Amino acid sequence: MLDSDRPEGFEWLASEPDFNPAIHLALEMPDVIESLTDFGYNAEQIASCPSDFAVTSVFRVLSDEGAACLLDVCHQLEAFTTSNARIERNVRGGAYRSRFLRDLCLSQDVTAFMSDISGVALAPHSIPHQLGHLNYNPKQVGKNVDKWHVDTLIYDYVMFVTDPKSVQGGAFQYYRGTKEEVAALKEAGHPLPADKIVSPDMPGPGYAVMQQGNMVVHQAKGLDAPGERITMVNGYVTQDARLRDYSRYDQLCLVDPAHIVTAEYARHEAHRADQLIHQTGFQADKTAYIAALREAAARLEAAANIIDQSDKAVIEHFGDE
């Protein structure tokens, strides 16, 4: 994400604060961390994930000043909202337009903090459009901000930029069960049982929950009265490239410009392949390097095929209710 290495058409905001972790962060560890076991996932499913971590209780990320700066940045970025089949108004690629947003999303302090929470060494997502995703409430009162879904990335935090106490409705919600359970309920035409829907009480701007986004089904409710609701979602990848990655080229192509998705996805896969080799280490014998090189080659070949063959996707979600 060098200043000189950005897609065409993205300009830096003309005026914004410099991100300063000493001033803008107010990281506080969450009191409660729920596990995938608590959600009903079985041992086999959990073994395929980097950790048993599911979701946190609400915790603080930004200071009052940090939240005010991010709100100012988000107001400036609102001119760049786009729509997709799930979300009426979102800004993606904001890290190419705002240095403040970019530096917050790449912050080493925040990344270390999120690694501590999840129990897995993390890095900011290597697909830049998965950094600092911004949701803005639809203009129509009552319309959901985002439908029930799981993320096409592994770990993320969802943070309120606006004050959730200043509006009616607009809750972030997650389902305290498995995604297979949600799929079966939707298939049968049943609503999700209310007693398993959790609406974390967000006390103010700059507060968040972190989740294993591909395993926790979640949605964002619409406002019940006119108002402003903006949230930021920042994505992470595991530092260990041997662990599973959930990136979906086909899904990303439905929400972001295809030529940018292609470049970002190709770079992401190349980066992970490079990591596989580096993680083999200086002490490994040649057998380990032969295996790592073959795995890297297979992954790169698979990525090329995915890019080559992806053309008929639809956005996956579980609907509104």
Ligand SMILES: [Fe+2]
């Ligand atoms: Fe999500």
